[in-house]
Amino acid sequence: MSWAYVFELIQNIMITQTGIPNLAIKEVFMIGVAFFFLYLAVAKKYEPLLLVPIGFGIFLVNFPLVPLMGFSEHGNPELIRAFYKYGIEWEIIPCVIFLGLGAMTDFGPLIANPKTLVIGAGAQLGVFITYIGVLFFGFTLKEAASVGIIGGADGPTTIYLTAKLAPHLLGANALAAYSYMAMVPLIQPPIMRLMTTPEQRRIKMRQLRPVSAQEKLLFPLIAAILIILLIPAVAPLMGMFMFGNFMRECGVVKRLSDTAQNALMNIVTIFLGLSVGATMQADKFLSWKPLLIFGFGLMDFVVCTFGGILTVHIMNRFLKEKINPLIGSAGVSAVPMSARVSHTEGLKADPDNWLIMHAMGPNLAGVIGSASAAGMFIAMFQ
Amino acid sequence: MNAMAVKFFWRFLGRWRPAVILATALTAAPAAWAAFGEVIEKPVPEFSRLGDRISAKLIPRAKSTSVQIQFSAAGAKLLDVSGMDFEKAERPEVDVKNFKAALFVIHLDSVTPGGEAKVSLTSDFFISSTQFYVFNETLSQPWIISDAVNLTLPDRVQELVVSVKDGGPLDSDGKADGRITLVGGPRDSFWGYALGTLFIRFFGIFIVLSILMLGMIFSGLVFQWLARRKAAGENKKTAAIAPQIKAEPKGPTGNCLDPAAAAAVAIALHLHLGGVHAPPVMDLSGPPPGSWTLHGRAQMMAERMLVFNRKNR
Numbered sequence: 001m002s003w004a005y006v007f008e009l010i011q012n013i014m015i016t017q018t019g020i021p022n023l024a025i026k027e028v029f030m031i032g033v034a035f036f037f038l039y040l041a042v043a044k045k046y047e048p049l050l051l052v053p054i055g056f057g058i059f060l061v062n063f064p065l066v067p068l069m070g071f072s073e074h075g076n077p078e079l080i081r082a083f084y085k086y087g088i089e090w091e092i093i094p095c096v097i098f099l100g101l102g103a104m105t106d107f108g109p110l111i112a113n114p115k116t117l118v119i120g121a122g123a124q125l126g127v128f129i130t131y132i133g134v135l136f137f138g139f140t141l142k143e144a145a146s147v148g149i150i151g152g153a154d155g156p157t158t159i160y161l162t163a164k165l166a167p168h169l170l171g172a173n174a175l176a177a178y179s180y181m182a183m184v185p186l187i188q189p190p191i192m193r194l195m196t197t198p199e200q201r202r203i204k205m206r207q208l209r210p211v212s213a214q215e216k217l218l219f220p221l222i223a224a225i226l227i228i229l230l231i232p233a234v235a236p237l238m239g240m241f242m243f244g245n246f247m248r249e250c251g252v253v254k255r256l257s258d259t260a261q262n263a264l265m266n267i268v269t270i271f272l273g274l275s276v277g278a279t280m281q282a283d284k285f286l287s288w289k290p291l292l293i294f295g296f297g298l299m300d301f302v303v304c305t306f307g308g309i310l311t312v313h314i315m316n317r318f319l320k321e322k323i324n325p326l327i328g329s330a331g332v333s334a335v336p337m338s339a340r341v342s343h344t345e346g347l348k349a350d351p352d353n354w355l356i357m358h359a360m361g362p363n364l365a366g367v368i369g370s371a372s373a374a375g376m377f378i379a380m381f382q
Numbered sequence: 383m384n385a386m387a388v389k390f391f392w393r394f395l396g397r398w399r400p401a402v403i404l405a406t407a408l409t410a411a412p413a414a415w416a417a418f419g420e421v422i423e424k425p426v427p428e429f430s431r432l433g434d435r436i437s438a439k440l441i442p443r444a445k446s447t448s449v450q451i452q453f454s455a456a457g458a459k460l461l462d463v464s465g466m467d468f469e470k471a472e473r474p475e476v477d478v479k480n481f482k483a484a485l486f487v488i489h490l491d492s493v494t495p496g497g498e499a500k501v502s503l504t505s506d507f508f509i510s511s512t513q514f515y516v517f518n519e520t521l522s523q524p525w526i527i528s529d530a531v532n533l534t535l536p537d538r539v540q541e542l543v544v545s546v547k548d549g550g551p552l553d554s555d556g557k558a559d560g561r562i563t564l565v566g567g568p569r570d571s572f573w574g575y576a577l578g579t580l581f582i583r584f585f586g587i588f589i590v591l592s593i594l595m596l597g598m599i600f601s602g603l604v605f606q607w608l609a610r611r612k613a614a615g616e617n618k619k620t621a622a623i624a625p626q627i628k629a630e631p632k633g634p635t636g637n638c639l640d641p642a643a644a645a646a647v648a649i650a651l652h653l654h655l656g657g658v659h660a661p662p663v664m665d666l667s668g669p670p671p672g673s674w675t676l677h678g679r680a681q682m683m684a685e686r687m688l689v690f691n692r693k694n695r
Contacts, residue, residue, distance in 0.1 A: 114598035121591040128584045135576055140423050140479075141444035144576075164446070207673045215605045219598070226597050230590045354674025365591065372590050376583040381446050 022064035026282035033280070034059035037175070046182035050155065050273050054175060057277020069278050084275040088170070093272045094160035095240045100265035101156070101367070102244025103257045105335075107219050109360035112208035115315070116327070116358075120365025122311025123331025124373045126151035126303030130296050137292060142166050145377040147293050150177045151300030152370025153184070153334035159276065160237060161374040165381060171279035172290035176297035184337045185344075187298070188305050188329045192345050195309045196325045201349035203324040205358045213249070220245040227372065233382065234375025241371070304332045308362065323358075330359040333366035425484040427451075427465045436463045442482040442507065444575075449507035451483060451568075458490040458499035458562065466565060471517045476525050479572040483507065485517065488564040493548045496558040501544045508532070508540035508568055516544075516552045516566035528552060528566065542568060 015021050034055050041051035061069050061080065068080045077085050087093040110116060131148035139147065142165040149161045150173055158177040162170045180187065220242035228235045247257040279285075308331030316322050326345050330338040339359035346355035427440035436453045453463050466485040468478045493499045503514070514530035533541040544566075549558030554565050639647070671679070 111598060111602065114595045114602065117591040117595040117598070118588065121588045124584065124587050128580050132576065132580055135573075141572075141576060142423070142446075204672065207671075207676060209606070212605055212609060215602065218601065222597055222601055223594060226594050227590060230593065352672065354672040357673040357677065368594070369587055369591060372587050373583070376586055380579055380583065381444055 017065075019064040019066070024064070024282070026286050027062045027064060030062040030280065030282040030285065031059060034062065034277070040179075040182070047178050049269055050178045051182070053270055053273020054178070054277035057274040058171075058280045059277075060274075061278040061281050069281060080274055080278040083271045084278060087268070087271050088159065088163045088275050089167070091160055091163055091236065093268045093275070094156040094163070095236045096264065096268045097156040097272065098237050098371075099240040099244040100260045100268070101335075102220070102241040102246075103248045103260035104265075105241075105245055105248070105364060105367075107216060107245065107364060108211045109208060109357050110364040111211045111215055111219055113358070113361045115319075115323075116361030117365040117368070118315060119308055119311050119323075119328050119331040119362035120333075120367075120369035121331075121372075122314075123304045123308030123328070123362070123366050124152060124369050125307025125310075126300040126305075126332075127370070127373050129303045130300040133299065134292070134296050140166075142381055143169060145381070146173055147296055148300065149173075149370065149374055149377065150180065150293070150297040151304040151332065152366070152373055153177070153181050153301065153304065153332040153338065154367060154370040155181065156272075157237065157333075157370050157374045159272065161377060164378060168284070169289070169293065171276060171285055172293040173297075174276040175280070175290075176294050179294075180297055180301045181334045181337065184301075184332070184334050185341050187301050188332075188338060188341050189345055191302060191305045192309065192326055192329050192342075195306065195313075198349055200325050201346060202353060203322050204350075204353055205324055205327075205355070206321060208357055213251075217246070217249045220249065223368070227368065227375075231372055231375035231379060233378040234371055237371045237374065238368075241367070301332065305329045308332060308366075324353070324355055327355055327359040327362055330361075330363040331366045331369070333363065333370050335363050335367060336360065338366070339363040424468075425465075425482075427484050427486070429463055429465075434460060436460060438463065438465075438484075438486070440465075440484055442484075443479065444482060449483070449505060451507065452502075452504040453486075453488060454502045454504070455488075455490055456500040456502070457493065457497065459492040460501075461489040461491040463488050471519070471524070471565070473525060476515070477572065480569050481515070481567045482570055482572075483568050485565065485567040488562075490546070490562040490564070491560070493560050493562055495560045496548050498545055498547045499562055501546060501564055503542045503544075503568060504535070504539060505568075506537065506539045508542060509570065510534060510540060511570065511574075512540060512542065513569045514542050514544050514566055515569045516564065518551060518554050518556075518565065520554065520556050521551060526551060 037051050037055035037058065040046040041048040041055055057080065060066065067078045069084070070078050070081060072078060076082075127148045129148075130151055131144045134144045134147045135141070146158075146162040146166040146169055149158050152158065155174065155177050159170065159174050162173045166173075224238060224242040227238050231238075244257075244260050247253050247260060305328075309325050309328035311331065312323050312325040312328035316325070324342075324346060326342045326349075327339075328342075330342045332338050339356060339362075342359035343354065343356040346353045423443045425440040425442050427438040430437050430439070434454060438451045438453065439448050440451070441448045453460060464487045466487050468481065468485055471485060472478065488501055490499050490501070510532055512532060514528045516526045516528045517524055518526065528544050530542045530544040533543065535541055544552070544564065546552045546562050546564050548560065548562055549556060552564060552566075554563040555561060
């Protein structure tokens with residue numbers, strides 16, 4: 001055994017078995033991106049529950065030679081690839097998240113004021129405007145639909161639709177959706193102030209009527225029947241959402257409801273975040289496309305907010321009892337951030353005007369609206 | 383001078399500068415990004431023959447599920463059908479996006495030399511406005527809109543019937559030799575579809591949520607009516623019981639209290655002696671309360687009630 005042989009052996013080991021010589025600039029850049037999102041999550045507390053696992057997912061998969069997102073020689077998925085394959089490719093995790101969201105949601109404000117459902121529909125304007133906008137940039141119809149849904153401000157819906165229509169855009173879309181959801185308090189207020197007068201912001205709304213337990217119990221059944229009959233493609237999302245809510249309201253399966261709200265939700269959030277982050281490998285992610293998605297995602301949010309407020313203005317033309325247009329912005333689903341933003345803006349205009357309960361109506365309608373928009377897109381491409 | 387003009391224009395734009403930059407980017411970029419996603423959505427037809435008919439199974443652009451296109455011929459023998467890469471036929475006057483299915487090379491045999499044959503493409507994927515475009519690279523204008531007849535069949539199936547003359551402009555081999563090579567594909571308007579579906583689906587959401595709203599308003603009315611009826615029934619019961627209570631004679635000693643009063647006295651004594659005090663009474667006078675205020679009050683009342691709850695002690 002000569003020294004030359006030993007050196008060659010060491011060299012081979014260095015090249016084939018360690019990451020250092022294989023580390024490229026683009027991977028270092030992506031690790032930097034991961035640090036940025038971890039910073040946003042930890043230091044700025046922007047959607048930490050999602051951005052921490054997403055950021056860490058980006059961080060992990062951008063080391064060279066790591067067996068995380070690939071397949072083994074026998075075709076078996078590696079660790080995070082397995083989470084991705086069975087959780088996202090099979091569309092399980094977004095639906096399970098909807099189950100948890102349903103179990104967490106009190107539909108009382110929406111049931112008490114069903115008119116707010118129309119606001120939830122109006123706030124989907126951005127979804128469709130963006131859908132057309134990105135087509136001008138050469139995106140395919142499926143890609144355009146998956147980018148458009150970002151404005152619905154609903155993370156699981158975005159992931160569900162993107163995984164179905166344009167899985168190669170999953171990382172960028174999910175990240176854009178969650179980033180902008182975290183930035184709702186920054187994005188929405190200027191648009192809200194631009195689109196309303198101080199008098200309109202001071203409109204006081206009548207107190208919501210009390211909603212009985214039976215009404216709350218029947219709501220998921222009625223809503224599921226109507227929505228699934230009209231848009232069968234949305235059944236996986238809406239079915240799970242309403243099932244979760246039914247468990248909550250029926251009151252006889254408190255343990256299940258509690259699990260769906262807490263333990264199950266937390267577990268799937270970990271796998272969802274890691275899997276989504278892991279799709280952002282340098283060689284796939286570093287292009288102009290994600291930048292465009294981020295740009296259009298922002299526009300999408302803006303137009304959705306605009307659409308919600310505009311819908312309230314139109315409704316006020318016909319309604320005797322006026323609606324405060326500030327709650328229109330809550331039509332983007334981002335629950336409950338956008339409702340809180342409406343409330344805060346209302347308080348700024350009149351410290352005695354409490355809008356939170358009123359804003360929860362369009363906020364919940366936004367969840368149903370964005371899921372419906374996703375269902376429409378899925379049906380379109382079937 | 384030019385620099386000054388630019389400077390003036392820049393100042394003139396003022397606060398609209400970002401919008402102008404974005405608009406410029408929007409108009410300049412499409413050409414650069416035109417190829418996004420095309421490779422992913424490239425239709426790859428698989429052919430199978432059943433007697434005289436050849437069937438192509440493919441996943442078209444903007445679809446997730448496969449469709450079938452049946453080929454048949456009249457006045458000739460359908461020899462073979464194969465797929466063709468669009469890149470070979472790409473010209474500035476056509477856009478690949480409009481060809482959602484694929485390009486096909488159709489070979490016909492046993493045609494009367496110089497005669498005419500009819501090629502039929504049948505599918506439920508076509509719509510009444512679907513056209514058949516023919517590509518013949520031997521011509522100076524290689525792309526031709528064929529005057530294909532679009533027939534509507536039962537079960538939402540459309541049939542495109544293309545008449546091809548042996549050696550005519552649609553025949554790519556260009557010879558009247560009893561053989562025809564037809565290259566082309568069904569074409570739909572991409573933007574028509576995109577905009578049409580945008581309109582339909584955006585208003586579709588309004589329709590869906592409006593129907594849900596009507597359902598909820600209706601069920602809300604039913605529940606409110608039931609609640610009123612129940613309350614009225616309870617009021618009646620109370621009214622019926624009240625005189626009986628009044629009429630009840632007092633006991634001989636006069637020490638008998640009704641249960642509600644006894645409970646109230648017991649609670650008062652408990653609070654006084656037990657050291658567990660309810661929070662001080664709040665002043666609730668003032669402007670009419672909003673929903674938030676009432677919610678807060680309800681919570682405070684619920685918290686107060688905790689001191690009455692003896693279950694856990």
